[in-house]
Amino acid sequence: GESVGLHLPTLSVQEGDNSIINCAYSNSASDYFIWYKQESGKGPQFIIDIRSNMDKRQGQRVTVLLNKTVKHLSLQIAATQPGDSAVYFCAENNNDMRFGAGTRLTVKP
Amino acid sequence: DTGVSQDPRHKITKRGQNVTFRCDPISEHNRLYWYRQTLGQGPEFLTYFQNEAQLEKSRLLSDRFSAERPKGSFSTLEIQRTEQGDSAMYLCASSPRGTEDTEAFFGQGTRLTVV
Numbered sequence: 001g002e003s004v005g006l007h008l009p010t011l012s013v014q015e016g017d018n019s020i021i022n023c024a025y026s027n028s029a030s031d032y033f034i035w036y037k038q039e040s041g042k043g044p045q046f047i048i049d050i051r052s053n054m055d056k057r058q059g060q061r062v063t064v065l066l067n068k069t070v071k072h073l074s075l076q077i078a079a080t081q082p083g084d085s086a087v088y089f090c091a092e093n094n095n096d097m098r099f100g101a102g103t104r105l106t107v108k109p
Numbered sequence: 110d111t112g113v114s115q116d117p118r119h120k121i122t123k124r125g126q127n128v129t130f131r132c133d134p135i136s137e138h139n140r141l142y143w144y145r146q147t148l149g150q151g152p153e154f155l156t157y158f159q160n161e162a163q164l165e166k167s168r169l170l171s172d173r174f175s176a177e178r179p180k181g182s183f184s185t186l187e188i189q190r191t192e193q194g195d196s197a198m199y200l201c202a203s204s205p206r207g208t209e210d211t212e213a214f215f216g217q218g219t220r221l222t223v224v
Contacts, residue, residue, distance in 0.1 A: 032210040043113075043200055043215030044152065051209075089151050093210040096165050097142060097202075099151035 012106045019077040021103045023090035026071060030092040035064060035075045037086045038102070044089060047075070082107045113216035115201050121222045122191055129187045130219045134203030141184050142213055143176055144200040152200055158184060159206070191223045 013019045025033070031052040036044035048059045050066050050073075057064050063076040073090050087102040114133040122128050134141050139160050144152035155174065156166045160181035173191075178184040188195055198220050202213035 034212050036215075041217075043202075043217050046212045046214065049212050093213075095210070096154050096157055096167075097210075097213055098154055099144075101149075101151045 010104045019080045021075045023073040032093045034091045036089045039086045115216035127189045132184045132201030138203035140204045140206040142202040146198045196223045
């Protein structure tokens, strides 16, 4: 079946650097995508979303890029901080919101 | 309203016992989702409700699992005859879906351990 997936399971960056987390999706009909952050022992926390009629959306220190041609999403975190260390999931919401396995981001001081 | 609330936070049960979890969504959120998450994996979709109607149930969900949302507010997830493979974090989320999908807000989860 169609699914959401991630390119890399782990990412390690230096504090202050920018982070880029990638996500591939396979359902070309998907029109709404969400990035979540999950810290250990907690539920996923909404970061930013994007609809298919956009290719870029910016939040505070975060930017999501959507490339519908290649069915790819990315989450960019500017000036990564130790508090950004977590697992990041992309999800596509076609009524039944589906998640990939996630990318663990580790920020080194 | 402080967000999605799940109860209990932790549950240890013996294999073969039945367990029931409760989720209280954010007020007036008409959509409610249940997920299961094991260590190192993303949340796995189980089922979702639009108000009191259960609109979809994962094919992966065995008939030992049942969910209800009788009045379109809180929801319960019951697992009958628990097995060790049921050990996981069970997450609930809600969203105020109108004409478009919107982000879902998650609770802290119920961690189930079957011994």
